[in-house]
Amino acid sequence: MKRKKAPASQRPFVERVREREERLYAGKLRDDDPGLMKEERRFWHFRPSHHAATGLITQEDIALLSRPGKRLLSVGASPAFLERLLVDLGVPAQNILVTDKDPAITNAAGPIPSLAFDMHGTWPETGTFDRIIFPESLCIAIRDRLPKEDNADHHLDEGETALLTAIFRRAVARLQPGGVLRANGPMSHPKVMQAATAALREEGYVLAADCRRFFLSLRVTRSCSTGAPRESRT
Secondary structure, eight states, X not given: OOOOOOOGGGHHHHHHHHHHHHHHTTTSBOSSOTTBBXXXXXXXXXXXXXXXXXXXXXXXXXXXXXXXXXXXXXXXXXTOHHHHHHHHTTOOGXXXXXXXXXXXXXXXXXXXXXXXXXXTSOOOOOOOEEEEEESSOHHHHHHHHSOTTOOOHHHHHHHHXXXXXXXXXXXXXXXXEEEEEEEESXXXXXXXXXXXXXXXXXXXXXXXXXXXXXXEEEEEEEOTTTOOOOOOOO
């Protein structure tokens, strides 16, 4: 796998993360690929330095999340390699919540608070967060729900837009004003992304979107005129 290059300003941070992962996860890193951990239970996972290189988590995030009362939600986080490294970098474990549909997350997270639930379903009440991240999990969750036998583009677009909008809606309802949602990995088609973010704006959110092929960032402010939209259960 070719490692994605981080912006020049973040490269010292990426190197710092790489040094920490080599110490924390000695014996669990693949020798043949600098971006991957060794397989666990027939699954492979990205190294924390991969997530740092893509911009999923930044040096500025570490500084923010190290402050009392600041919170990070990581969705689809199992087995929490990245989040445990953030704790090693100084983020208090209580400032992080890791979630995954795999119940094993509750054992993998160590001292970090954890919950098991499917991001496609009803999200439990967890309070609000300053950062919400999907570490290579959003694209997998969408892909796994799309009908593989249906190759008609318009059907896939409609279904994919509905799935993505529902997840976005549940996530941004839990963001603090000015909070940021990020995801890395292969993103949906630009027109699907545009339709999903347009739906949020219609519901009263003011947001700045950065949608690329392998990265997504939404900085969200709730509209003062409409307040926070209620979460849809669909």
